[in-house]
Amino acid sequence: METESVRDTLAANLRRARVERGLSLSEVSRRSSIGKSTLSQLEAGAGNPTIETVFSLSRALELPISELLDTSRDTGMTVVRAAELDVLSGEAVDLRMLRRIELDDAIVEVYDQQVRAEGSQRSLGHVGTEHTIVQAGRLRVEVQGGTADLGPGDCVAFDATQPHSYTALDGPVRSVLLLQYRPGNRLDLSGRHGLLGE
Known part of the structure; x- marks a missing residue:
């Protein structure tokens, strides 16, 4: 079974959260103290996110960490390997x-x-x-x-x-x-x- 990487999940969720809030990359960069080019790489799924990066984005976008890292909200039995x-x-x-x-x-x-x-x-x-x-x-x-x-x-x-x-x-x-x-x-x-x- 192929799983989605943290990099891909973060890319999709970061882009979605930024667009939903009507924020430019420059504004997210200002709020998070993360360079605009780094943010662009993260949104493209090419960056290498760290815990510090995810926490900074969580603060800047005013949302829980899981909204940046979660791939699904399934119900029922879940086995995590x-x-x-x-x-x-x-x-x-x-x-x-x-x-x-x-x-x-x-x-x-x-x-x-x-x-x-x-x-x-x-x-x-x-x-x-x-x-x-x-x-x-x-x-x-x-x-x-x-x-x-x-x-x-x-x-x-x-x-x-x-x-x-x-x-x-x-x-x-x-x-x-x-x-x-x-x-x-x-x-x-x-x-x-x-x-x-x-």
Whole structure:
């Protein structure tokens, strides 16, 4: 079975989201701090997207990450094979989107997250409440000045609009990342932290 790559999915969803909002490539470039030529490559399916790129586009377009990465919204039994998923890599994290679950009053995105031993993965913030459940290894999570060290079976939840970071403490970390938000939530970029549309 042939699967659509993250690159192709992002290309189609980025173009659709930009056109729906009536934004030019120049405006998305300004909002995201991503070069216009890089955006053009991403829309053509020729770019090499990173986690940081997708998060920046999510912020600039005021939409959930899954709307840039999701290929379908099927119902019923779904089997996700690790070998069929593209990895979206960042400074210190490898992320695979497993599922997007739509409920009446919430959307939950499920990710397989691996934090590499080198460096820290930082985020300026994005839509939703973030939940991380450590499966193996020890993980340091920092959110707006607060720090928590987690081991296998531990879970942390926080307002993902706040700047946050992940650091593996003693080697690689395997974890499950859940992003939860309400349909229509957008990040408030006017200088105040928080969500619009609640």
